[in-house]
Amino acid sequence: MNKLFHNTLYLRLQPDQLHALHVESGRTFAEAPLLALRHDKGRRVPLAAGSEALALRGQEGIELANGFEHPRTLLADFGVAEKTLQLLLRKILPASLLQRAPTVILHPQALLEGGLTQLEIRGFAELLRGAGARQVFIWSGAELSRTDLQTQRFPAERGTLLYPEPH
Structure with a gap:
């Protein structure tokens, strides 16, 4: 299929920052x-x-919430995290009627001591699907290059593809 119709997002996630790259x-x-x-x-x-959201800080009746801030895990509040990603993904994706829902490659980059649990991996996969992703990959390891992302190549010598699990 023509690249014009592809939407691939690479998300590097930390509790205080979400970095996104629209690969195409x-x-x-x-x-x-x-x-x-x-x-x-x-x-x-x-x-x-x-x-x-930051611009609304301090206004009466406004609460700022971070669904990715917890001392032990990167996924702290599923509902807040899902809505946050829905709104942020709309900002990075190109506006077009012909675009497909995105493929999202999530690269958690904090609170990884001992690795992610199966519960966290599944939680992130469900979170991204709920935020609008068509296909989800969860990567742990070195940062992926744009070429890796374009070809959806996940080099085993540089990390581990946590989701979907290889068969």
């Missing part, structure tokens, strides 16, 4: 993985993510 265009993006919420009749209503 070369566009990069870095934002704090924050979600601004307003409390309305007992519900938390998402308003904005990233720098747009």
Whole structure:
């Protein structure tokens, strides 16, 4: 299929920063993985993510939440993390009616002592699907090159493809 219709995102995730690369265009993006919420009749209503959420800090009735901030794990609050990624992915993806849902390669880069558990790996995969990914890969190891990402080659000598598990 023509590259025009491909959408591949490489996300490097830390509790305080999400770095994204849209592989086909070369566009990069870095934002704090924050979600601004307003409390309305007992519900938390998402308003904005990233720098747009930061701009709302201090306003009455606004709470800033980070679904990736916890002392033991990178995935702290599934609902907040999912909505944050939904909003941030919209900012990096090119606007087009013909674009397919993205393939997302997630590269967690913090809180990895002892490796990710199967529960964390599955949680990240479900999180990304819920945020709009068509296909999900979870990578642990050295940073991937743009060529690796374009060919979806995950060099075993430089890391481990955690998801999907090889058959």
